[in-house]
Amino acid sequence: MKTEVYSWRVSSExxxxxxxxxxxxxxxxxxxxxxxxxxxxxxxxxxKEGDEEQRRLQKAASRWLGALASGNGQRSQTVxxxxxxxxRRHYGR
Numbered sequence: 893m894k895t896e897v898y899s900w901r902v903s904s905e906x907x908x909x910x911x912x913x914x915x916x917x918x919x920x921x922x923x924x925x926x927x928x929x930x931x932x933x934x935x936x937x938x939x940k941e942g943d944e945e946q947r948r949l950q951k952a953a954s955r956w957l958g959a960l961a962s963g964n965g966q967r968s969q970t971v972x973x974x975x976x977x978x979x980r981r982h983y984g985r
Contacts, residue, residue, distance in 0.1 A: 894922075894926075910924060910925070
């Protein structure tokens with residue numbers, strides 16, 4: 893079921909041609925636009941390659957992400973100092 897709305901402006905020529913083609917195929921303009929968008933996405937590989945690229949980036953970034961486990965309820969107020977202290981200890985600066 894379609895639940896999302898997207899609108900944009902097109903030239904009157906494009907609108908006329910789109911309506912004519914939809915009538916010729918006996919489908920709604922919405923169905924024609926949906927089919928055109930899906931075809932364009934498949935041709936450009938954005939659906940599969942984009943997802944794979946996001947997974948690759950997330951995997952690479954996950955090595956560098958973490959959490960501070962201090963048990964300190966005031967951690968959000970002291971996180972900058974805590975991070976600097978940990979980096980200083982780790983790198984000896």
